[in-house]
Amino acid sequence: MGLYRTGKLWSIEHFGVSPDVLVFGKALTNGLNPLAGIWARDELINPTVFPPGSTHSTFSANPLGTAVGLEVMKMTQETDYETMVAEKGAFMLRGLEELKRRYRIVGDVDGLGLALRMEICEPHDSFTPSKAIVDRMVDEAFKADLEVDGETYGLVLDIGGYYKNVVTLAPSLHISQSEMELALKLLDRLLHRVSGS
Numbered sequence: 001m002g003l004y005r006t007g008k009l010w011s012i013e014h015f016g017v018s019p020d021v022l023v024f025g026k027a028l029t030n031g032l033n034p035l036a037g038i039w040a041r042d043e044l045i046n047p048t049v050f051p052p053g054s055t056h057s058t059f060s061a062n063p064l065g066t067a068v069g070l071e072v073m074k075m076t077q078e079t080d081y082e083t084m085v086a087e088k089g090a091f092m093l094r095g096l097e098e099l100k101r102r103y104r105i106v107g108d109v110d111g112l113g114l115a116l117r118m119e120i121c122e123p124h125d126s127f128t129p130s131k132a133i134v135d136r137m138v139d140e141a142f143k144a145d146l147e148v149d150g151e152t153y154g155l156v157l158d159i160g161g162y163y164k165n166v167v168t169l170a171p172s173l174h175i176s177q178s179e180m181e182l183a184l185k186l187l188d189r190l191l192h193r194v195s196g197s
Contacts, residue, residue: 002027003072004081004173007089007113014112020044028072033065085173088180089113092169095184103191105133116169118187119161123195129163136194137167146189148182155186 001011003024008014010022021044025036036057043049089111096109096118107121107129120137122128137157140146144154158168171183 001115002030002170003076004085005113005115005170007082007086009076009082011112011115029065029068030072032068033062035062035065035069037069081173085113088173088175089116091177092116092171092180092184095180096169096187099184099187099191102188103195105130105191105195111169114169114171114173114175117161118167118169120165120167129161129165131164133194134159134165134167137190140193141190146186146193148185148189153182153186155190 003009005011005027006014010024012019012022021038021040023036023038025034028037029035038045092114093109093111093116096106096111096116099118100106100109104123104126105120107119107126109116109118111117120130120134122130122133134157138159141155141157144152146153146155158170160166160168167187169183171179175183
């Protein structure tokens with residue numbers, strides 16, 4: 001998971017795990033440039049055990065990636081991402097839970113911070129995965145005719161899960177309150193349209 005995506009710098013912190021080695025990348029430059037890092041317990045990576053030159057990289061010494069990564073790390077010190085992401089994620093999860101209460105095609109919803117998911121299921125049991133309904137949702141969302149407050153919008157849905165029936169939500173950590181409210185309203189309109197309720 002990306003830096004602070006789940007409300008913690010490292011997602012593993014939610015689970016009480018103390019890793020020996022932690023490898024990270026992509027989010028360090030927000031996907032802009034190849035850059036990765038490694039953190040390890042001192043006895044595994046100190047210079048007497050792991051001296052300079054012990055490894056190499058095709059992408060080493062990339063000035064743009066290094067500059068962007070440095071700026072990302074500075075940003076993590078200037079903003080309380082832990083609190084901000086936890087609060088925004090809780091708001092979004094409450095909204096998804098409300099959609100689950102209102103629509104039988106919504107199965108399980110869950111998430112940590114701003115890594116959220118909503119399963120789309122058959123309405124007869126709200127459990128059986130329904131790729132067919134998700135496919136309809138994607139088609140309807142692309143029509144760009146969902147109306148909210150007099151404006152029309154389209155949606156691009158990120159679909160995943162083993163059965164390809166999960167709508168994943170991973171917005172910008174800086175998503176605004178009004179953007180979160182709009183996202184939930186658009187999902188409501190879309191679910192209403194495809195569920196026929």
